[in-house]
Amino acid sequence: MSEFKAHETPEGEKLRLAFEGTIDEDVVFPPVDASKFKTIVLDLKNVKSINSVGIREWLNWIRPLAEKSDFVLENCPKAVVFQFNMVEGFLPARSTVSSFYVPFYCEKCDKEDSVLFNVGKEIKAAAGKVEIAFDVKAAAICEDKANAASCEMEMDVTEAKYFQFLKR
Amino acid sequence: MGAARILEITSIDDVVSTEKGTIGVGSSLEPADVIRLTTEHNFHHVVQKDGISFDTEMAVARTMSTNLNAFLDHPLQTILGLSDVDAGHLPSLVIKAAVDERKSNTIEQFDNYLKGLSGVRPIIDEAMMIADELYTNGAKLGFDPARLSKGAKLVRPGTVEFFARTDGLRLVLGVRDSYGLLKFEQVLSRIANCFANGMAGSIKQGEGGAGIGSFMVFNACVSYYAGVERGKRSVVCVALPVGISRREGNALPKNIHLASD
Numbered sequence: 001m002s003e004f005k006a007h008e009t010p011e012g013e014k015l016r017l018a019f020e021g022t023i024d025e026d027v028v029f030p031p032v033d034a035s036k037f038k039t040i041v042l043d044l045k046n047v048k049s050i051n052s053v054g055i056r057e058w059l060n061w062i063r064p065l066a067e068k069s070d071f072v073l074e075n076c077p078k079a080v081v082f083q084f085n086m087v088e089g090f091l092p093a094r095s096t097v098s099s100f101y102v103p104f105y106c107e108k109c110d111k112e113d114s115v116l117f118n119v120g121k122e123i124k125a126a127a128g129k130v131e132i133a134f135d136v137k138a139a140a141i142c143e144d145k146a147n148a149a150s151c152e153m154e155m156d157v158t159e160a161k162y163f164q165f166l167k168r
Numbered sequence: 169m170g171a172a173r174i175l176e177i178t179s180i181d182d183v184v185s186t187e188k189g190t191i192g193v194g195s196s197l198e199p200a201d202v203i204r205l206t207t208e209h210n211f212h213h214v215v216q217k218d219g220i221s222f223d224t225e226m227a228v229a230r231t232m233s234t235n236l237n238a239f240l241d242h243p244l245q246t247i248l249g250l251s252d253v254d255a256g257h258l259p260s261l262v263i264k265a266a267v268d269e270r271k272s273n274t275i276e277q278f279d280n281y282l283k284g285l286s287g288v289r290p291i292i293d294e295a296m297m298i299a300d301e302l303y304t305n306g307a308k309l310g311f312d313p314a315r316l317s318k319g320a321k322l323v324r325p326g327t328v329e330f331f332a333r334t335d336g337l338r339l340v341l342g343v344r345d346s347y348g349l350l351k352f353e354q355v356l357s358r359i360a361n362c363f364a365n366g367m368a369g370s371i372k373q374g375e376g377g378a379g380i381g382s383f384m385v386f387n388a389c390v391s392y393y394a395g396v397e398r399g400k401r402s403v404v405c406v407a408l409p410v411g412i413s414r415r416e417g418n419a420l421p422k423n424i425h426l427a428s429d
Contacts (some may be wrong), residue, residue, distance in 0.1 A: 024300065049293065051300045052381035056371050079293055086387075088368040105290050105413050112289035156290055156414045 002048055006030045013038040015069075020046030023054035029061040034068035045075035055087055066092030075116065076100035078157075084165035091165055104141060105156035113141050113153065125166035130159075172213070172233035177205070185209045189427075191229045193217065199387065199422050200363040206424060207356045216421040220338060220390045220409055224249040225423050232395060232427040239395045239427065240344070243403050244333040247340045247393060259285060260333035267310035267345075268322045271303050274330050278341070285334055287411035294388040295408055299341055301381040302404055303330055306345035334410055342393070342405025350394060350402035352426050359383045390420045396428040 004021040008030060015037040017030065032040065050058070062071070071092055076084070081100050084091045091097065101114040115134065117123045122134040132155075142151035157163075177183055177194035180201045186192075191213040192205055205211040213229035215222065224247075231246050232239045239246045245255045261281040263274050278299050282292055306328040311320040324347065332341040358379030361370045367380045386392050389406035396402045409417040 025304070049296055049300070051297065051304065052379075052384055053304070055367070055380065059368065059371065079297070086367055088366050090368070103290070103414065107411070107413060110286050110289060110411075154413065158415055158418055161418075 004028070010037075014041060015039070016041045016043065018043040018046070020048075022048050023050040023058060025051070025053040025057075027054055027057050029057065032065055032069075034065045037069050039070045039072060040065065041072045041074065043074050044077060044080050047077055047080060049079050050083060055083060055090065058083075059087070059089055062092055063089065066094050069094075071095035072098055073100075074098045078103055078114065078162075081162060081165070085161060091168075097165065102162070103156045104136060104153045106142065106151045106153045108150065108152055109142070111142060111151070111153070112156070115139070115141060119166070123163070123166070125163075128167045130163045130166050132159075172230055175211075177214075180204065183209050186211060188212060189233045191215060191226070191233065193226075194421075196421050200360070202422050202424055203356055203360050203363060203386070206352075206426065207360055212426040214422075214424050216423055219421045219423050220407065221249075225391060225425075228393065229425055232393070232425050236395055236397070236427050236429055239393070240397055240401060240403050243342055243344070243393065243395075243405050244331055244340055247391075247405060247407060248333060248335045248338065250335070255333070258333050258335055260331070262329065262331045264327055264329040267307040267324075267326050267328055271300070271307065274303055274328075275299055278330065278332060281332060285339070285410075287336065288334070288339060288408075290412070290414035291339065291408045291410070291417065295339060295341060298385050298388055298406055298408075299330065299332075301385050302341070302343040302406075303328060305381060305404070306343040306347075306402070309345060309347045309349055337410055338390075338407045339410050340405055340407050342403060344401055344403045346401055348396055348398050348400040348402050350396045350404065352394065352396075352428065355379075355382045355394070359386050386422070386424075389422070390417065391423040391425070393425045395426075398429055 002021040004027045007018040009016040078101055099116055099118045102117050103114050105112045124131045136153050141153055172189050172191050174191045177192045189212050192211040193215050195217045202214045205214050215225045215229055227249055228247055263277055282288055310322055310324045310326050312323040326346040329344040359382050362380055362383035370380055390409055391407040393405040
């Protein structure tokens with residue numbers, strides 16, 4: 001477990017917030033004056049986990065802000081993507097996800113890796129349909145270069161569930 | 169106690185209410201229906217033929233129905249169907265802590281334990297989340313208000329014992345608290361509420377995790393086990409599949425086991 005931290009970088013009408021650590025009962029989200037920022041960019045790359053109390057704290061923090069500012073969420077780890085799909089409002093109505101991680105797993109070498117999918121590049125979503133434009137073989141994501149040739153990395157999610165949030 | 173009654177479930181709509189302790193045996197039952205069988209039809213065990221380790225799960229159901237203390241004393245061995253000798257050879261973790269100790273100490277040790285296991289990569293996030301929720305649920309009983317938040321006061325000193333073991337097919341983790349205050353009806357109704365209304369709809373202000381933690385735990389596991397000796401101890405455990413992908417694991421139907429004195 002790691003302590004929650006938030007790093008703020010105002011960029012004119014845009015506020016960039018990078019979160020790291022665990023979102024749980026000890027989380028203290030930064031107070032934000034939403035009237036000052038048209039857009040709030042959340043970089044969630046270093047969020048390790050989120051528990052049930054953390055979900056409630058997130059909703060309490062983001063709901064009022066999302067009424068005034070647009071949110072862009074980037075580098076979303078799978079723990080966060082799970083919440084997008086399970087908790088209504090976790091991903092506010094006035095928000096977009098620009099990139100998120102997708103887990104890949106090889107049963108043969110018991111290796112897991114997460115690949116960053118940029119929306120519009122590795123994955124495209126339009127008119128309620130999702131199209132994946134990522135070739136795992138070509139990407140050669142296996143870290144174990146000695147076994148890379150025999151590695152059979154596969155996307156380890158139920159696509160209909162994991163990418164559900166892109167269809168809204 | 170006598171032998172537990174076993175009822176075959178062919179369709180959820182045809183099931184009638186049963187006597188306490190009945191073991192329901194089905195196939196490919198949906199998670200929400202598994203909960204319905206416990207809340208609406210009084211089943212305390214639902215075991216799925218196409219679920220994980222069916223024979224062992226049936227044995228767990230019988231043991232919990234007839235010898236609750238065996239489960240409460242030795243949950244890992246009961247669930248994994250192990251003798252004392254076999255159990256000693258498997259990698260395990262046991263951490264006993266006072267409820268006011270830092271949760272992170274236990275969670276970090278569990279994280280390190282997982283790093284030493286093979287076949288658990290796809291379930292690490294789920295296992296860590298479950299460990300957090302189970303530990304929090306056990307420890308919060310010592311506090312007023314009954315949640316682990318900054319400033320909550322310790323009013324009932326007690327212990328939380330966290331444990332985990334794998335047999336290479338399943339990772340079992342759980343918590344034993346020294347309170348025995350777990351109420352199945354409350355936990356099950358919260359899970360049912362999340363199935364019916366979604367997690368966001370179930371969140372109420374000022375009630376800790378608002379019960380969605382129990383849903384998250386049930387949703388992530390393939391088997392859920394809970395036993396209570398009232399006023400003395402509660403044990404809550406789950407099993408997660410080892411050595412298969414997350415996608416395959418998510419497709420497995422769920423089992424549930426509940427027993428109290």
